[in-house]
Amino acid sequence: MPRVVVFDEFGGPDVMHVVEEPVVEPAAGEVRVRIEAFAVNPLDQMMRSGASPAPVPLPHARLGVEGTGVVDALGPEVTEVALGDPVILTAIPDASVRGSYAEYTTLPASRVVARPAGLGITEAAAIWVAYSTAYGALVEKARMRPGDHVLITAASGGVGRAAMQIANQIGAVPIAVTRHTAKRDELLSAGAAAVVAVDDKGFVEAVRHHTGGTGADIVLDVVMGPGQLDLLKAARPGGTLVAAGFLDPRPTPFPSGPPLTIFSYRSFEHTLDAVVVKRMAAFMNAGVRLGALRPAIDTVFALDDVVEAHRHLENGPRAGRKIVVTP
Template identity: 65%
Template sequence: MARVVVFDETGGPEVLRVVEEPAGDPGPGEVRIRLEASAVNRLDELTRSGASPMPVRLPHARLGCEGTGIIDALGEGVDGFGVGDAVLITAVPDMTSNGTYADYTVLPAARVVKRPAGLAPAKAAALWVAYSTAYGALVEKAKMRPGDTVLITAASGTVGLAAIQIANQIGAVPIAVTRRTAKKDGLLAAGAAAVIATDQDDLAKAASLHTGGAGADIVLDSVMGPGLADLAAAAKRFTGTLVTVGWLDPRPAPYPSNAITTHRYMSFEHTLDPAAVRRIAAFLFAGLRTGALDPAVDRVFALEEIVEAHRYLESGRQAPGKIIVTGGTST
């Protein structure tokens, strides 16, 4: 028997519970993964609480869209992988059926890539969702180029930190936006070329100052809400691009119409495309080799501490980096 986190109703962290059930066998084209570590993401929180637009299969729904582990069984017709391979999970489009908060999960082989040698499980679990989202939004959607100025909201979050590193890897100029002046030094240390703290700075004026009056070539927004209009005003007129990747502010956020290009980006747009996954993996793994990319881990919880992990996420007390839940087969 193996451990798995399930919930029978949406609500607070206390709805999560750990149960034991068979690990499951892979079908044709599938692999079974013995999970070593999984990340706790905002999407997990939204799904658990009932705030996500994604359907939730209740009761006995699973949770977790990101993880890493070792392949321990292969289904018929799987090529390119072997038992014992360390892998990253690239997409769990229906995590309420086969989520990663577990000892094992069974997924199509097309949803995993081999884990780079030497990448520790905790860091591996912190890599894919944040970095593939930032890469997909900036490189695939916004066509970021060397020299572009990139305004990044929620910059101390995992996607924001990934975007700063990816912009630097390309040779673009990342300008971090945060709500708190106290986070300025940390964001500069993380690689931001400049930091705008909206508890002190006027966003549009500061963006104009840091871009020589031109406005940002690209705005990457994880917040949405009414502030979207101010972000659009900080973009370069006519040629600027606004890409939204999250919805931390649930209030209405009408898209601006001030002659800039806008995109609503969801990572499954690329993580379900095998060709795009190969491009993402090549880019991210190159960044890991050179040290340009370095996924941060804030705190590690055991699987049995999943309720505490979600409470910690909701508290807002976490330092920059992912919250990780460790796997490991139960006895």
Template identity: 75%
Template sequence: MSRVVVFDEFGEPDVLHVVEEPVAEPAPGEVRVRIEAFAVNPLDLMVRSGVSFAPVPLPHARLGIEGTGVVDALGPGTTGLRIGEPVLLAAIPDAHLRGSYAEHTTLPASQVVARPAGLGVTEAAAIWVGYSTAYGALVETAGMRPGDHVLVTAASGAVGRAAMQLARYLGAVPLAVTRHTAKKDELLAAGAAGVVATDHEDLLGAVRELTGGTGADLVLDLVGGPGQQELRKAARPDGTLVAAGFLDPRPAPSPGSGALTTIGYRGFDHILDATVVARMAAFLNAGVRHGALRPAVDRVFALDDVAEAHRHVEKGLHAGKVVVTAHAR
């Protein structure tokens, strides 16, 4: 038997509960992964609360789009992987059926990648969503170049931290945006070349000062909502804004008719493309090997405490990813 986190109704974290189910056999072309740990992402909280973009059938829905473990069974005809190989779960578009909040899951072999050497289990559980999103938005979509000033909102979150590390690794200049002056030192230590704290600073003026008056070449907006209008003003007139976040559910203003390029980005735009995933995995492996890319883990919970892990994320005070260990048997 395998322990799985499910929910039968939408609501607060207490709707999550652990059940035991038979261990599924992988279908042709699939693998079964014995999950060692998984991360809690904002999307998980939205799904559990019933406010996600895609419909989630109830009851007995699963959660989780990120995790790590080892391959413990191969479906008929599955090649390229071996039993016992450590892997990352790279894409779970049907998380309500195969989510990573479990001791085991099965998924197509194309949706796992090798775990980067040198990462512990909790770090590995926390790395894929943040870094693949940052890479997909900044490199694959926006074509970030060395020397670009890259303005990152929600910079203290997992994707924001990944974006700053990634920008530095490729020779760009990451500029962090936070609502709290108290987070300045933390963000500088996390890789920001400059920090704008909007509780005490004017965003436009501060960005102009940090960029020598030119404005940001790229803006990675991980928040969304009406505040996006000020971000556009802080960008170069011919720059690029990538809208990749939904923390503010209010509508963002229309891009208008200026020269600024505005692009909407969602992680699943790329992580179901095997060619792009291969580039992401190669980039991630190189960055980890050189010590340039490393996820921050805020706190680790046990599977039985998954509801508490959700409550901790909802408080918004975490500095890095919240991870849950699955303790597969």
């Protein structure tokens, strides 16, 4: 029988175990996907440990919000995909029930898109969450345009790396924000036009230097916390800040400084919208075809080693490179 990763209590990586379950037939409007690879995300760690903001029912909870595979079965009334189609999973809002940490899963046919040609299986497993988040925040929310100077926090993370690539694809100017100047060369190689360090007392002046004295047109803040005040000072009057993360658990002060448009963004805002998902998929296909978009892979584990994959996740940052598991 097919294998699936489940956990019956909250805790460390060891609470996960692999079990066998009968294959499930897709309901009306659903497809069954044979999973070829899935990525390990921080949200998975939060769900497993009990830190998820959304409730996770126990026992026998599942994990996994992204992955790639082949359509294995069609439910009634499905016409938009066919048997054997290679696809990417775009949203699994009930990941605790039918997450991608498995050999098979079922989900609505509207929640899969065609896998971009030229993208390897491990890369396809790791592209959607980071790139759809960065695209949604910058393109759909902030309306990023060619020539915009875009200040990107946590630039060495998965969303940050995706944001730099997406900005370059559009013709904007990505300015990477990092805590450590030692990452400068690595971030420049990853696509940054310039790198500024938050531990530098001249942070705001450095941003203005790289923007011709005007300040950033768009700020993508996936960190939040007290450091947001400096980001606001580094933005131009009339610019846009998109708050799309919460890496810093400390309180974020009330915004002050130049007049800005401020958005709060969560990826499910767009990944559950079929019209926007169609635009996202078209953008990613074009980016992959042109060589502008390419996720970086850190380590690939087998399904039986999923506990080790989570231990590796907890060991620390991987410069935006994703951990992937192949059933």
